[in-house]
Structures are given as C-alpha cells and as structure tokens.
C-alpha cells in the first residue's frame with residue numbers, strides 16, 4: 548500500500564504534475580490529505596492527486612485501526628500496542644477479577660495483623676469496623692489505615708457502637724494522637740470518624756451492615772458510602788468492591804462499582820497502554836467502564852497489587868510481572884510517560900534493561 552508520506556513526495560517531486568488552478572502551486576494533493584485529516588487548506592482540483600491521496604489516506608486509516616485501538620490512546624503515546632494485545636490483557640485481568648469473586652470464603656487480609664483482620668472481617672458483629680477503616684484509608688499506607696479499628700479498640704477499651712457514640716470530636720482526636728499518631732491527618736480523621744458513627748446510628752440504627760443488606764443495586768451501596776463525610780468516589784467504590792470481591796456480599800448488579808483510580812492503578816493502566824500518559828483519574832475510570840461495563844471495578848485488585856508490589860514509579864520489576872508479555876511499557880523498554888512523539892521501539896523488552904532504568 549502507498550504510504551501517505553511517499554505519496555506526498557511523489558506528487559511534490561513530479562515535475563509534470565499540473566499546477567493547481569486554485570493556488571498555482573504544485574503538489575496540492577498534500578493539502579488535500581491535510582484537509583482529510585482535519586487541517587485547513589485549499590483542496591486540490593487535480594483529479595490524479597485526489598485519487599492518489601484517497602488511496603494513501605485509506606491505507607493510512609486501515610493501518611491506524613489495526614495498530615491502535617483508537618486515536619489518542621496508544622497512538623498518542625507512540626506505542627506499538629495492538630488491539631489483540633489489549634484484548635488479551637483485558638481478558639486476563641477480567642479472569643483474575645472473576646477468580647477473586649468466586650474464591651472461597653476465607654478471611655480477607657487487610658493488614659497482616661490477625662486481630663485487626665479478624666475485627667475487620669466481623670461483618671456480623673462489628674460491620675462499622677469495615678466502614679470506618681474504609682473511610683480513613685487515604686493519605687496513609689492502606690495497612691496503617693485498616694489497623695485503625697483495632698487501634699481504637701485498644702485505646703478506648705471497646706469498639707461497640709454504643710460506646711463509640713458518646714465520644715466527642717475532641718476525644719476522637721485524642722484517641723488518634725496518643726500515645727502515638729495513628730494517622731497523618733488526625734484532625735480530619737477525628738471529624739470523619741465522629742460523624743460516621745453518628746450517621747450509622749441515625750441512618751442505619753447503629754447497624755452499618757444495613758448499607759449493603761437486602762441485595763441492593765451497586766449504585767445504592769456506592770451512594771451510601773459517598774454520603775459519609777470525607778468519602779469520595781475512590782473510597783466509596785473501593786468499599787463496595789471489597790464487599791463483593793472479598794466478602795461476597797450479594798448485590799443486584801456490579802455496574803456502578805468503578806475502578807478506584809489511585810496512583811498505583813493509574814500508573815499500571817498507563818504503562819499497560821490502556822490510557823495516555825498523564826491521564827486524569829476520570830479517564831482511567833471511563834477506560835475501565837469501556838473495557839468491562841458490567842463491572843468496571845473488576846480490574847481493581849489485580850492492577851493495585853501489581854502497582855503496589857512490582858510496578859513501582861521508579862524501576863518497575865517487569866521480569867517478575869505476569870503481565871510483561873502484553874505490557875506496552877515492558878515491550879517498548881521505555882517509560883511511556885516520555886514516549887510522546889517518539890517512534891515505537893521494536894526491541895525485545897527482555898533484552899533491554901527495562902528494570903534497571905530510572906522511572907518517572
């Protein structure tokens with residue numbers, strides 16, 4: 548097939564090519580091609596040029612479709628990443644998510660501390676432990692946030708909802724500060740916890756499990772988490788996701804459980820080639836919706852695990868990663884955040900020092 552650039556040169560270099568009746572210049576086909584691509588120019592009236600450029604344009608369009616899933620995604624990053632690879636990657640991640648959904652009813656490991664995990668897994672006796680821990684899971688390592696219910700029980704002497712309700716915001720702050728800081732933002736979290744307990748009391752009769760009881764639609768569960776002070780979409784969808792994935796809480800659907808686009812998920816989605824470098828969390832969320840509309844959050848755990856353990860901002864450990872054969876970053880041997888405008892590399896990723904390279 549004729550390459551558009553070759554065709555341009557062919558026409559530009561053709562001394563016999565008639566001058567355009569519009570501009571008087573030769574090589575107006577190039578302008579025609581530009582117009583086809585959305586740039587302003589004067590269209591040529593040269594029939595031969597039009598034919599050549601239509602051929603070239605169609606050829607170019609076909610190549611774009613086969614090489615890039617869509618304009619502005621992998622194409623914008625200059626990555627050679629085929630539809631087939633992205634599809635295979637999607638299937639692999641969905642299979643991992645489904646495996647988690649259908650896994651046995653073992654204890655969900657949040658912290659590595661047996662007592663803390665036991666309290667968090669007690670959805671019948673202390674469902675508010677799960678809710679409160681989810682609400683404080685920000686600006687600190689996840690393990691530290693999920694330790695909070697146990698820490699509060701140890702410091703206050705009880706974790707019963709009736710014993711927590713009388714605590715003032717100031718008393719919550721004192722619990723979070725002494726003897727050692729339990730969170731990076733004690734004032735904010737004291738307010739979050741104080742209001743959360745009162746909301747659970749007032750709205751759910753002190754029984755936090757009512758948030759997800761009676762098989763509600765996923766949108767309702769996410770909305771109920773969002774109604775807590777300090778909870779944004781990331782926390783709300785994460786909580787709903789853990790409920791269905793970890794605790795197998797039945798919901799009517801999973802459609803509104805989005806991916807929780809934190810730094811780890813964003814980074815891995817970018818490096819795998821699903822979104823452009825520098826994409827906002829909203830773009831990542833919509834990309835996941837596009838890939839699996841019935842349960843966009845199914846990708847969450849697999850991506851987060853890879854991001855936390857292997858796909859670090861600097862020096863990702865690609866040889867240890869099970870996604871390496873399908874990963875745009877590993878395949879090109881380049882940091883995708885620097886790939887804009889660059890030509891794709893065809894080098895075998897395993898032959899390049901992908902893992903000794905400095906990341907962003």
Ligand code: SF4
Nearest residue numbers: 858865868871874876
């Ligand atoms: S192969 Fe490397 S860059 Fe790709 S997801 Fe795995 S660790 Fe990250």
